[in-house]
Amino acid sequence: MPENNLLERALLRQPIDRTPVWMMRQAGRYLPEYRKVREQAGDFLSLCMNPELACEVTMQPLRRYRFDAAILFSDILTIPDAMGLGLHFVEGEGPKFHSPIRHSRDIDNLPIPDPEQELRYVCDAVRLIKRALDNQLPLIGFSGSPWTLACYMVEGGSSRDFRKVKSLMYEQPDLMHQLLEKLTVAITAYLNAQLAAGVNVVMVFDTWGGALSAQDYQQFSLDYCARIAKGLDVQVPSILFTKGGGQWLENMADAGFNALGLDWTTSIAEARQRVGNKVALQGNMDPMLLYANPDVIRQRVQSVLQEFGNGSGHVFNLGHGILPDINPAHVEAMVNAVHDFSPELHHS
């Protein structure tokens, strides 16, 4: 374990003396030093694919803030790109694919990438970051969930209503399962490669699971996430985050992950009651709170900490990624508040 093992211990609900804190998208556009490196790289994808620069931006927030973890700088769509779909980013429109899934033969023909070949740049970034971290802090590796990747691959990009992927799911469930099956194999291999390269914790981002009905979520998203958790080669703490999944925490807690990420719509106090001692919880301040002044931020950090209550099993985070135009000083107010207010919740 790294010297600072608060994150890992909190995820395993072991006694600690302070609540760990990190932030989704902590390496990102709100930091001027990130924007400089991204400009140097040319575009977002070139930055992801350049291990040295990916390592640099991963380290940047750790130089500013007392975070308790690094998270690999990468994108959730590296796997579909490695499968040949041609990921690119259109300014203001988000990710797009040159060759989205259109026909059943597109699914038949999807290759399972070898992570140390087509995704070597990710594994190399992990190795560089591990060296840069020098065993001080844990590194979080991650992937998108099968359902979330399938959404982008079938829609061809972001979507408001998921019309195409839901039509596929509703009308040709077998074909949908075939796609999710392939993605599950690819994601498991990808996370195992990240583990082999040295990540200390893995997180699965199910960004679009919340667009599903309860029964479809279980069948088309959660069951596949559970298979990924079971398929990990190394026993490390693991986190499952389904945005909009607050209604399904009991089921998620049985999926084999050590912790669940919560968005801000879920009461973390109620969530703790509902999941009992099965899993730790990560979250869940509204990212919009970082627009407020530092006094308001401090109050709300305290209220999230108190809502979770005493003892281990909480990793402080936002309920979703930080927005690009947040004032970096406001992040400092948040991190400091976690450091200031959380020790009193960990007296034995």
Added chain:
Amino acid sequence: MPENNLLERALLRQPIDRTPVWMMRQAGRYLPEYRKVREQAGDFLSLCMNPELACEVTMQPLRRYRFDAAILFSDILTIPDAMGLGLHFVEGEGPKFHSPIRHSRDIDNLPIPDPEQELRYVCDAVRLIKRALDNQLPLIGFSGSPWTLACYMVEGGSSRDFRKVKSLMYEQPDLMHQLLEKLTVAITAYLNAQLAAGVNVVMVFDTWGGALSAQDYQQFSLDYCARIAKGLDVQVPSILFTKGGGQWLENMADAGFNALGLDWTTSIAEARQRVGNKVALQGNMDPMLLYANPDVIRQRVQSVLQEFGNGSGHVFNLGHGILPDINPAHVEAMVNAVHDFSPELHHS
């Protein structure tokens, strides 16, 4: 009560012999006859403001489908418009206001509209529709919730992240409460005017309540909705719909409405267990299912009906409004399936 009183009886959980069905946005763009009238009116808002045409489009879906209710054709933003904010619609961008709320004096200066004056066109539409319905079917009146109206009024239109309205809420909660207070008074008067004009059921649409944290939802949305329910002059069945509110059903069930609308992410079986005998439930098929073929639609209608289970207390509906490019024949498949499959759930 109108001759067909299935809706009202289901909302009051009284014995019936079939589950009633209607559809959010049932008078809408998916119908060619609607598009024709809208073209005649010029634009959406002119259509809302013309009682004869609003009556005509309200009646259109009832000529095609065996629905059990009419819903007033109107917009949730008529109140802010009547307050002087200048509602208009930009093609492809949704509603906008010429004069959004920017300063505390904008809130101070907001007038409370007299529904029979500034919103007379709505009351006139209700009276015309009542006459056209000829006591055959109940008419649902509605309003947006205070929080949802405030979102549009402060953002100046639709928003993905609610940055402005949340900043106001987080940094100046007193000012936010002042705005919500005024809206609550205006909405209560508006619904009472609709009741005086003859609506049989009222529904409050809290479209954006689901963007809030659990504690903020209670304080900034649900508490005001509860005051509206208490302020109704006439005892009619009432429905509260918070999109994305599935985590808060227990609290919503205590707000004084007879029924809760559910979006498709909530298991209606679990919802029924959670709310017990307090309220009826309305919903909740994924609107995207109407893109699927009629066989798939029929199966899913049956599964939603069975998920709710035996007895009264369920109004079949979509989990959100129907989309504009749905094939009208698919709506027929849905309605017929409710008629075919639901009687067996109502044997005593």
